[in-house]
Each structure stands twice: as C-alpha cells, then as structure tokens.
Amino acid sequence: MALRFHKMHGLGNDFVVIDAREQAVTMTDGLARALSDRKTGIGCDQLILIEPSAVATAKMRIFNADGGEVESCGNATRCVVSLLGGEATVETLGGLLDGRTIGGTVSVDLIEPRFDWDAIPLAYAMDTARMPVGWDELTDPVGVNVGNPHVVFFVDDVDAVPLDILGPQIETDPLFPARINVNIAQVVGPNHLKMRTFERGVGLTRACGTGACATGVAAIRRGLMKGPVTIDMPGGTLVIDWAPGRPVNMAGPATHVFTAEADISAFQ
Template identity: 50%
Template structure:
C-alpha cells in the first residue's frame, strides 16, 4: 500500500491472476495482459465468433466478446448516451449465452484515440468507471480497426488511457486516489 502512495512497482493479486503495476504520484498504470478471444475463455455457452457475436438485444447488435480476466461484451454505437443501459444491461448480463454472466460495455468511437464508454458491471449495475471495461472496449475496437494503439476512454467518472504494447499486452493508466481508509478485523470473519 505504501508503494501505491509513494510510487513504485507493485504486483496485485486478482481473481484473474497477478498483475504488474507501476504507481506514480497521483496515477498508476497496470499491465492487464493479453485479451482472450476464445469462446470458452469468455466464457460463452456455445462456440461462436467472438469478433461479432451473431446476437442482438433490441437495437444493440453484434457485440465483441472477450475476457480480460473477467467476461465482457462490447457494443459499438453512434451515441452511447442514447442507450437505455439501466433496462438493457440486466437483460444482457443474465442472458443464458453467458454462463458466468457478463459485463456490458456501450462504446462510442469519437476518434482513433478517443472513445466514450458506459458499463453495466455484472453484479453491480451501471458504474462510474470500470478499468477492465475500458481495456475490453479498446481491445475490441482495436480488433475491428476502429482505434489506434493509444486510446483515451471517457466514462462518467473520468478518463483512463489504454495502450497496446507491441507484445499485445494492454496497459491501463489513470489517476490513483485514496477512496477509503479503514480497518478490518479479519479474525472476526474466519
């Protein structure tokens, strides 16, 4: 934790594996690894093309599906603000095609280096920001040739930057601030 406040290299253990990160004064960058595109890695209920799923939910069609440590579908739309995410998010999240449920991204490509993103996070609902959602949206846009290697992702809670390295790893960078300080007595929960 001290390294996060003062700066330096950290390894963060997540459910998706160990992530290398670099903390600087007021910001942090995390190596999110290489996205996984195999249908069973997402996972999906059955094999299909993850570049553009042959599925639609009302006006939302042909999303990309991938795993960046957790499952995501990304829809590309002309106006992200116009999508009724509160209504469609839960329908898509709980569709049987996603056996572990799914995070839903609504992405609008503004320029080759800028996207707008709204995310319905599985189990949480609409969120102000989602790091894995930003990484998934950029990876999907890069796979479709819509954006370049460095992309600013604007979400309701602020901006993040996703950069694709030559080895295919995606780096997530943005502001790092203390959101909460507290104490937990872990012995009480054994």
C-alpha cells in the same frame, strides 16, 4: 473486533479496501454484501481484500456489491498498487498483474486478452470478433476476456441507450454461463471513445477499468483505431494501450479518500 479499512476510488468506481496482511479477515459473501451496502454498511461498488501472496507483492480478492467474488477489477488494481507504492505485482483470480505509480498516475498491465469463445466464456461456439447476437438496438458485439468477461457494443450515441434496462438482460442471458460485463462505446474522435458500463453483480458504474481495457482492445481489434486509446467514462478518463500478443496496459488515477475503523461484528 475493530476493522481498519481504506475508502478509495478510481474515477468514481469506489471501494472498501481491507489490508488482511495486517489483520486476518474471513470474508464471506454475506459479510461482503453487508459492508458494501450504501444504506446500512460502509458502501462501495466492490469490497477489496489484500492478502499475503507467495508469488507476488500481494494478493487481491474482489467481491462485488452482491457478494460474489470475481476475477479482476482494473480500477481496484490501480488503487491497490497505489496503496502498495512504487512498483508492485498483484495476484488475482484473473492472473498476475504488474503495476507502477508515476506521479499521480497508476499504470497497470493486465493479462493478454483472450478471444476464444470458451475462454470468455460463452455457452456455445461463435465468432467473438462479430458475435451474431443482439438485444434490441445492441447488436454485433465483440467478446473478450481481460481477466473477467466482457462484451462491447459500438453505438452512435451511448447516452441514448437504455443500459439500465438492457444491461441486466444481457448480463444474465444464458449465452453467458459466468454472466457478463456489458460495455457500450461511441467513437468521438481519432483514437478516442466515450463509454458506459453495466458491471456484472454491481449495475451501472461511473467507471470500469477492465471495461475500458476490453473496449480499447475491441476497438483496435475491429480496426476502428490504434492504441493508445483515450476512453471517457462518466467518472473520468483512462488511457488504454494494446497490440496483439501483448498484455493490455491501463493508465489513470487512483484516489485515497480516507482511512477509518468499523466494528466488524455489526455486519455479521
């Protein structure tokens, strides 16, 4: 069967997007892994499936490169909103997300952040504004759920941290029963951060939309800055805005690379 797909990216965080409203697709973790493989598949950080929704413009399902289905992905949401066009509401496992395309920028409202230890989730209760835990030089993180779970560490130099080594250790620590996305951030100016992310089930990525949201929220919660916050990542820049009691807003580009077809039987 010919499978039509779009290759898209948000700041280098790349996706294979399949519109299953046009053609029903039964996705499994094995098929998601095969399609995501950069050597024997199409290749992407996350595989995105767009399905019909009874409560929104469309439903978005997100599969990491390891095949695991996750709740939310900010960069992918911007790409899906861009595909849907104009204003759209997207149903995800992490909640309903509102988005709009304005010129070359896609703005998305994520859910209101959650800070309760069992909402992140953590294995046991603690203060999530200053978590009393650490892994080598990474200590004192902020815990936040913005549709998926994150910890944010503030450091003096993000480039000096061996995130490729510490990221997998933190992601799979028993403290995080659903695993965790790991973000490190450096203050580089007023309301301006530099950030790197180790994504759960993916690894180091050029950009992470929900990671940027979590990091902006953490910086505002810590009193380091006020929104909107500009966040530079290896793949580019997002602008994050948030105030207590409100959803997080994320604004940035979404790039359509090409549309193609593949024989799905080759991946099963």
